[in-house]
Amino acid sequence: MHIQSIPMWTGSSDNYAYLVVDDKSKDAVIIDPANPDEVAPVLKEQINSGKINLTAIVNTHHHWDHAGGNKKLLAFPEFKGKPIVGGKDCEGVTQTPKNGEGFKIGDITVKAIYTPCHTQDSICWFMEDNTGKVIFTGDTLFHGGCGRFFEGTAEEMNTALNKTLAAVPDDTKVYPGHEYTKANVKFAISVLQSEPVKNLQAFAENNKETQGKFTIGDEKKHNVFMRMDDPEIKKATGKDDPIEVMAKLREMKNSFNFHSITMTSQENHGADGPPITTKDTVLETGAAMTQSFEPIKAICAHLNAFHVYASDSSRSVEANHYCTHLSADVRQCLIYDTPTNPARLIGVEYMITPRLYETLDAEERKLWHSHDYEVRSGMLIMPNPYVPNAVWEVAETEEMKEVVGLYGKTFHFWQVDRGDTLPLGSPQLMMSFTKDEQPAKRRAAVPAEASTPKAKQSKLAKENNITGDEENEIKEAFDLFAIKQKGEKEGVMPIDDVRRAMMYYSQLLQALGIPPERDELSEFVSILDPEEEGFAVYSSFVAICALKFHNRSRTSDSHAQEVDEAFRLFTAGGGEDRITLATLKRVAKALKEDPDEELLRDMILHANGWASVGKGVEKDEFEGIMRKAGVWR
Numbered sequence: 001m002h003i004q005s006i007p008m009w010t011g012s013s014d015n016y017a018y019l020v021v022d023d024k025s026k027d028a029v030i031i032d033p034a035n036p037d038e039v040a041p042v043l044k045e046q047i048n049s050g051k052i053n054l055t056a057i058v059n060t061h062h063h064w065d066h067a068g069g070n071k072k073l074l075a076f077p078e079f080k081g082k083p084i085v086g087g088k089d090c091e092g093v094t095q096t097p098k099n100g101e102g103f104k105i106g107d108i109t110v111k112a113i114y115t116p117c118h119t120q121d122s123i124c125w126f127m128e129d130n131t132g133k134v135i136f137t138g139d140t141l142f143h144g145g146c147g148r149f150f151e152g153t154a155e156e157m158n159t160a161l162n163k164t165l166a167a168v169p170d171d172t173k174v175y176p177g178h179e180y181t182k183a184n185v186k187f188a189i190s191v192l193q194s195e196p197v198k199n200l201q202a203f204a205e206n207n208k209e210t211q212g213k214f215t216i217g218d219e220k221k222h223n224v225f226m227r228m229d230d231p232e233i234k235k236a237t238g239k240d241d242p243i244e245v246m247a248k249l250r251e252m253k254n255s256f257n258f259h260s261i262t263m264t265s266q267e268n269h270g271a272d273g274p275p276i277t278t279k280d281t282v283l284e285t286g287a288a289m290t291q292s293f294e295p296i297k298a299i300c301a302h303l304n305a306f307h308v309y310a311s312d313s314s315r316s317v318e319a320n321h322y323c324t325h326l327s328a329d330v331r332q333c334l335i336y337d338t339p340t341n342p343a344r345l346i347g348v349e350y351m352i353t354p355r356l357y358e359t360l361d362a363e364e365r366k367l368w369h370s371h372d373y374e375v376r377s378g379m380l381i382m383p384n385p386y387v388p389n390a391v392w393e394v395a396e397t398e399e400m401k402e403v404v405g406l407y408g409k410t411f412h413f414w415q416v417d418r419g420d421t422l423p424l425g426s427p428q429l430m431m432s433f434t435k436d437e438q439p440a441k442r443r444a445a446v447p448a449e450a451s452t453p454k455a456k457q458s459k460l461a462k463e464n465n466i467t468g469d470e471e472n473e474i475k476e477a478f479d480l481f482a483i484k485q486k487g488e489k490e491g492v493m494p495i496d497d498v499r500r501a502m503m504y505y506s507q508l509l510q511a512l513g514i515p516p517e518r519d520e521l522s523e524f525v526s527i528l529d530p531e532e533e534g535f536a537v538y539s540s541f542v543a544i545c546a547l548k549f550h551n552r553s554r555t556s557d558s559h560a561q562e563v564d565e566a567f568r569l570f571t572a573g574g575g576e577d578r579i580t581l582a583t584l585k586r587v588a589k590a591l592k593e594d595p596d597e598e599l600l601r602d603m604i605l606h607a608n609g610w611a612s613v614g615k616g617v618e619k620d621e622f623e624g625i626m627r628k629a630g631v632w633r
Contacts (some may be wrong), residue, residue: 001108001129003175005211006042008035014179015065016211018136019043020127021052022106028052029085029105031125031136032059032066032177036073047078054079055105059086059093060138060177061119063526067091071609080610087121092609102126113168115140115160117152122160126168133172135216139526141165142176143210144200145184145253146225148526154247161226162242170217181210187253188224191236196222225249254534298324302339303403306480307347307410307430316480317417319410319430321349329353331406337416346423347412347430357407368407369431408432460539464546474545478538490538495529498536498544563623570622578616579604 002023008015017039018031028046033039046052057079059067067090073079074092085095085103097103099114105127113124118139125136139147140160149157182204188197200222204210220226227233228242237248303321320343321333331351336343357368410430414423455468466474475490482491524544528536570579570587584600607617607625617625 001127001131001134003134003212004042005175005209006033006039007179007209008038009065016175016177016179018175019046019052020105020108022108022129023131025106026051026053027055027106029056029058029110030054030073032138033057033073034065034067034069036069036076039069040073040076040079044076044078054082056095056103057082057084058125058136059084059090059123060125060136060140061087061122062089062091063119063139065527066138066177067093074610075606080605087119087123089119089121113164115164117149117156117160118147120151122147124165126172133169134175134212135165135168135172136175136177137165138177141174141219141223142178142184143174143181143214143219144188144197144204144223145180146223146250148254149250150526154250155243157225157250158228158243158246161223162228165216166220166226168216170215170220172216173212174214174216174219175211179209179211185222188222191249191252192224192227192230192232194222194232197224295324299334300324303333304339305432307335307412307432309412310429310431313431315417317346317412317415319347319349323351329356335410335412337414344414344416346414346416347410347427349408349410349430351403351406351408354405354407367429368409371403371406371408371432460542464543466542466546470546471542474542475538478541482538492535492537493541495525495534495536498524498528498541563619567619567622578618579607579622580616581613583616 002021004019004021006017006019008017015032015034017033017035019028019042020031021028030039030043033043043052043054047054057070057073059070061067067086070084070091070093074082074084083094084090084092085097086093088096097112099112102109102111104110108127108129111126113126113135115122115124115137122138122140124138124140127134127136140157141147146157146161181200185197185201185204189201196218200214200218203213207213214222224230224233225246228245233249234240234245237245237252239245239248299322301321301323303323305319305321306316307319309315318337320336320339322336323331323333325331329352333349333351334345335347335349337346338344351371352368357365360368411427412430413427414420415425415428455472457468458471461468461471464471478490478493481493481497483494528540528544567579570583571577576583581597581600581604584603585597588595588600601613604613604615604617605611607621608615609621
């Protein structure tokens with residue numbers, strides 16, 4: 001067995017595609033060829049030189065950066081008709097083996113091992129011949145780490161790693177989907193200072209690529225996510241049950257790198273005075289053990305939103321609400337600037353039902369704001385506390401149904417947005433982002449007669465095919481959530497704020513057609529934050545927004561009309577439901593062209609994914625091929 005790693009998007013998402021070749025027969029498969037522009041040249045060279053006989057495309061899961069290149073790869077003549085083997089949600093999949101089933105690559109035995117969590121269709125591919133054993137783990141298992149729980153639970157990941165993969169022979173070499181070892185070991189060493197972890201750290205520091213250098217047996221020693229029973233890890237998480245340890249460990253990993261960055265520049269989270277001493281920490285811990293904290297224990301919801309100052313609607317601040325119910329009509333919320341410690345208590349909010357709001361006089365009502373726009377636009381959310389998406393969505397939906405009709409009265413005591421290190425000055429009345437008849441939006445409307453010059457198009461805007469004005473809209477949304485980081489001119493955005501940043505302005509909403517769907521958002525997160533550092537950089541955020549902008553154009557009414565009109569030109573004024581070989585010959589004749597029939601056949605096959613010439617080209621396929629040709633963006 002010979003394995004060739006093909007790095008993709010090096011320096012950004014650091015993906016690997018893998019070419020697996022049987023030494024005797026030269027039969028081969030390509031695993032996760034997500035970027036055909038980088039993979040196809042390698043495959044073509046090997047095929048043309050007689051080194052391999054490509055038999056299939058294999059995927060570990062359906063995410064764009066693993067299975068998103070399938071159809072594009074099949075469009076090349078060298079690969080047309082190749083089966084795509086993977087989970088049921090993978091792009092263009094033709095074969096999905098059951099758990100434990102597999103196939104052969106010459107003398108190599110291949111077995112599908114289902115590991116649902118990162119995605120529900122995640123499959124690890126175990127392979128064995130007389131030269132050894134290997135496993136391709138996609139985004140389930142990394143060296144020293146594991147994938148995010150995008151579609152699963154801590155229980156599922158614990159099963160995947162510590163039962164399913166732990167049962168694989170210890171001498172099996174691991175080939176993960178990304179080069180994340182250096183980032184993973186930074187977190188691992190923070191919770192477990194064992195010799196195996198230190199050895200992994202040393203190796204990662206001195207080797208750019210680590211794939212295939214460690215075995216399942218090694219992972220059991222240095223991967224903190226495969227050591228749920230380790231006393232040090234239990235101590236670090238404060239949990240004992242393996243599933244709870246897994247959940248807490250993943251939560252810690254999600255916030256590790258990002259919060260290490262923020263705390264570097266804000267040792268005390270913006271508060272005056274020296275750092276908290278060890279003595280203070282010990283005393284606080286001892287005192288906490290003797291107290292009941294009954295009012296705090298009554299907190300039943302965490303809501304995240306942004307408040308604007310009633311006196312200056314151009315100023316806004318993040319508000320993490322921790323709410324309790326005083327009655328069926330009244331809630332009260334403590335407001336912190338961040339959901340993680342150390343967090344500053346910056347204000348309070350009281351919420352009442354419309355029934356009580358109607359009892360208030362006109363002057364008092366001016367102090368209250370509606371939550372309708374916040375909830376419906378997605379500016380007010382209930383963050384996911386690392387539970388299954390389906391469970392969270394039900395809970396969030398029910399909570400938002402309650403909140404959408406409530407009115408709030410909010411005061412902030414600490415003006416953290418202007419850099420205050422103490423709660424100075426008078427309490428500030430706050431409002432929410434609301435409808436036009438409620439407090440003013442952040443930006444005043446430009447008078448109709450005003451003429452605003454077009455913004456200059458930057459290099460980044462040109463690369464993403466957007467205008468300077470469109471980039472300015474995106475930048476304004478990014479800046480609201482960004483924090484400064486050394487080496488990043490524009491700062492970085494916490495990954496949890498991506499969805500709201502994409503929803504921030506109504507103009508941006510209309511331009512981008514957002515917010516993204518939740519499954520789409522999970523893919524955005526994996527692209528924006530490939531090393532799971534907890535933040536996104538400006539250039540990547542612009543690229544994602546530009547992608548949404550261009551994708552929106554595909555479904556707009558004007559674009560649909562444009563596609564219809566163009567399709568009618570080929571199909572006798574709409575009298576045919578597809579473009580056929582006869583159609584192309586008729587058009588060529590009208591244009592007084594005499595192309596080779598083989599060329600026309602190839603045009604049809606290229607457009608319909610090499611199905612057959614007789615199938616012709618349907619309207620959606622016609623749109624796709626015209627888009628590839630650059631006719632529509």
